Amino acid sequence: MLINCAAYQGGKKLADVEVPRIGEYIGRPDTFIWVAMRDVEPHEMTELQRQFGLHELAVEDALRGHQRPKIEEYGEVVFTVIHLIDFHGQELAVGEAAIFVGHNFVLSVRTRSRQNFGGVRERCEREPIHLKQGPGFVFYALLDSVVDHYFPVLEALENELDAIEDAMFAKESPRRNIERLYALKRKIAVLKHAVAPMMEAVGKLHGGRVPKVCANMQDYFRDVYDHLIRVNATVDSIRDTIVTAIQVNLAMVTIEETDVSKRLAAWAGIFAVATAFAGIWGMNFEVMPELKWEWGYPAALGAIALTCGLLYWRFKKAGWL
Secondary structure, eight states, X not given: OEEEEEEEETTEEEEEOOGGGHHHHHTSTTEEEEEEEESOOHHHHHHHHHHHTOXXXXXXXXXXXXXXXXXXXXXXXXXXXXXXXXXXXXXXXXXXXXXXXXXXXXXXXXXXXXXXXXXXXXXXXXXXXXXXXXXHHHHXXXXXXXXXXXXXXXXXXXXXXXXXXXXXXXXXXHHHHHHHHHHHHHHHHHHHHHHHHHHHHHGGGSSSSOOGGGGGGHHHHHHHHHHHHHHHHHHHHHHHHHHHHHHHHHHHHHHHXXXXXXXXXXXXXXXXXXXXXXXXXXXXOSOOGGGGXXXXXXXXXXXXXXXXXXXXXXXXXHTOO
């Protein structure tokens, strides 16, 4: 589905353009076409392929989707796939943006995502000095927008980890905490799979040999690369913290089980002493002097109570009760 198609010249918008009329503008000097599509149909992509001379393999990747983040060159055209990360309820939803960049056009195709690049277009149109750089600046602005959107997602995941850690020390269900940690680990893996390959790809857009369309924007692409490094480092830190939290949670379970065993052992020791006394005085011997003693019964109960009390105090002092 076509979202927007416009022609720009000298950093300013010339006009909105219908796809069949792209050829009327694309050959003009200092002019480029910026097309935005969403959930594109094969026949729409075929028309754009004809207008811009796109490579069939890149077109196939854009239509098929489910691609690994990457940047490839087909002649003078740069083809990029980048993952769009959004929250869908409590889970992360992964969409894709396929971006084609040539010396006189930019084509973005979004699939399976509610993100839009309307704000990017508005930003570029507010900065005509930068927009004069042509498709290279638009390409940077699109990448920058997607990467910047990773930061709120990352912050939400960090907050979720903090909440789980608080629950761990609040004596909540260890099983529930471990389930939440593993669910968070899956989300972090989704973000890692989006960031790590893209960081490697964007590294090719600055320093050394870079695609011609990106040559004048190397400093800007280096800024995107720096943002990706920050996101990747934070993702690795959260992942390490999750592993540590799982280990701490399991250790707390073991400690709790040990405390329960100590309590059971202490009470078992106390009742064992009482049972021993009762067993001795319960033997059926005829010659037991204390059987005829008037205070024998109270004294026996007192001895049992005193001994059990001493044992209770000792276990309490040792932290077993």
